[in-house]
Each structure stands twice: as C-alpha cells, then as structure tokens.
Amino acid sequence: MFGAHGYKGVGVRAIAAEAGVTPGLVMAYFGTKDGLFCEAVGSGAGVTGDVLGADATGDLPAALARAYLERWDRL
DSSP: OHHHHOSTTOOHHHHHHHHTSOHHHHHHHHSSHHHHHHHHHHGGGTOOHHHHTTHHHHOHHHHHHHHHHHHHHHO
16 A cells, blocks of 8 residues: 555555454554554565664654665675
8 A cells, every 4th residue: 555555545444354353453463554654565575663773753755764774785
C-alpha cells in the first residue's frame, strides 16, 4: 500500500483492513506507522529500525537513504 499510495497517503487503519486484521494488531507488532514502514521497506535489504535509529522519526526518507548507502559502503 505504501508503494501504491505513498507514505502519507495511507494510514494504519487502511493497512490493517487490507491485511484483514485490526489496527491494534498492526500497532502491537510494529509500534508505529514508521515502524511498519521501516520493516516493509528495509527488511529485504537488511535495513531495520535499529539501523535507522532516532532519525527514523524525523526525516524517514533521508534516514532510509543514509542507511542504504551506509550498508552499500560496507559491502
């Protein structure tokens, strides 16, 4: 849903409805919309919320880009 509607264009309720679960369950597993986004975007490339650190809540796109580039440099 992030890919189709963008980060700002989709909410936890819509994501939960698409997954057939309650919004509370999404929040229980991921904590926040940022946490869900980090897991969805970063898991395949090894970028997690831990790698993003505190920057994830401020400027998420920039934090993701930095994390990807730092991971790339380590390869």
